[in-house]
Amino acid sequence: SAKRTGGSGYAFFEPHMNAGVRQQIELQRDLRLAIERREFELHYQPKVNAGTSLITGVEALVRWRHPTRGMLSPVLFIPVAERFGLIGALGSWVIDEACRQVAAWSAQGMRMRVAINLSVHQLRQDDLAKRISAAIAQHKIDPVLLTFEITESVAMEDAESTLQMFEDLSRIGVKLSIDDFGTGYSSLSYLRRLRVGELKIDRSFVQDLEFSADARAIVEAVIGLAHVLGLKVVAEGVETAAQRDVLTRLHCDDLQGYLFAKPMTPEMMTKWVEGDDAPGTSWLAKLATTR
Numbered sequence: 001s002a003k004r005t006g007g008s009g010y011a012f013f014e015p016h017m018n019a020g021v022r023q024q025i026e027l028q029r030d031l032r033l034a035i036e037r038r039e040f041e042l043h044y045q046p047k048v049n050a051g052t053s054l055i056t057g058v059e060a061l062v063r064w065r066h067p068t069r070g071m072l073s074p075v076l077f078i079p080v081a082e083r084f085g086l087i088g089a090l091g092s093w094v095i096d097e098a099c100r101q102v103a104a105w106s107a108q109g110m111r112m113r114v115a116i117n118l119s120v121h122q123l124r125q126d127d128l129a130k131r132i133s134a135a136i137a138q139h140k141i142d143p144v145l146l147t148f149e150i151t152e153s154v155a156m157e158d159a160e161s162t163l164q165m166f167e168d169l170s171r172i173g174v175k176l177s178i179d180d181f182g183t184g185y186s187s188l189s190y191l192r193r194l195r196v197g198e199l200k201i202d203r204s205f206v207q208d209l210e211f212s213a214d215a216r217a218i219v220e221a222v223i224g225l226a227h228v229l230g231l232k233v234v235a236e237g238v239e240t241a242a243q244r245d246v247l248t249r250l251h252c253d254d255l256q257g258y259l260f261a262k263p264m265t266p267e268m269m270t271k272w273v274e275g276d277d278a279p280g281t282s283w284l285a286k287l288a289t290t291r
């Protein structure tokens with residue numbers, strides 16, 4: 001909503017817009033520095049098997065420890081990084097850091113599976129698979145321990161190039177997952193051609209499960225479809241025992257959400273797995289299904 005000033009001819013923005021634009025510009029300037037200064041951290045959120053409650057892996061979620069604004073959410077800075085061409089550098093840092101952590105957990109005797117989110121620009125980088133194999137080789141980790149999550153809408157956007165990239169990625173031995181599933185319009189035949197092993201049901205369906213017969217029907221159909229195609233199903237954003245119970249009844253494979261754990265630092269994660277925060281289960285028992 002730009003307006004024109006009386007006689008000067010300069011366009012200006014309304015105060016709230018002005019602040020928003022200024023904030024974006026400040027953010028992108030800070031982001032450039034943050035990449036050099038390594039102000040980012042990865043936090044890890046467990047996924048658990050619905051039937052056994054054993055941990056099956058974790059999702060890496062990036063946070064920015066901003067020097068003056070505190071801990072910032074990726075919802076705030078990933079779009080800015082995308083827009084200003086900084087996602088390549090940030091994404092490479094995320095991949096490298098996740099691989100380093102997988103190696104560190106391996107050294108502690110934990111064969112932890114880690115899922116990494118990819119954004120649209122990363123998926124369109126021709127050398128993405130090469131960069132990922134280089135990180136895997138550098139940290140000497142088993143590629144099957146890595147899963148890459150791509151949202152359904154991104155996967156659908158440019159189907160042919162996505163197919164090519166997924167083929168390249170699956171050739172290096174990593175796993176693939178479709179994130180926020182149910183919000184886009186994937187066709188059955190397309191899903192079959194993509195070499196994905198997993199669908200993650202979007203949080204919006206999980207939220208509605210207790211109250212909406214439609215949401216239940218959709219989730220049931222998605223799980224049935226995924227299983228026919230040989231895919232695993234993960235539900236994201238599980239917050240209540242009622243949601244967990246419905247999802248378990250519908251044969252959802254894995255569950256992820258605040259009901260089990262919030263994203264944690266690697267140190268907190270190790271403790272959680274060792275049972276400090278989940279009494280009665282040792283990490284050996286909890287890791288049983290990841291072997």
Ligand code: C2E
Nearest residue numbers: 061062073074075094117118119237238239257258259263
């Ligand atoms: P996502 O991949 O769908 O990740 C799930 C988001 O839901 C995370 O938010 C997680 O903290 C949050 N969440 C998990 N359980 C619950 C729950 O029970 N209730 C609610 N309300 N929320 C829950 P987060 O960490 O803020 O990340 C938001 C999005 O930012 C991610 O959505 C992902 O698209 C993107 N993102 C995060 N890390 C990265 C990254 O390293 N690279 C890229 N490209 N994108 C990332």
Ligand code: MG
Nearest residue numbers: 059117149179
């Ligand atoms: Mg994700």
Ligand code: MG
Nearest residue numbers: 179180200236
């Ligand atoms: Mg998701």
Ligand code: MG
Nearest residue numbers: 180202203236
């Ligand atoms: Mg989501």
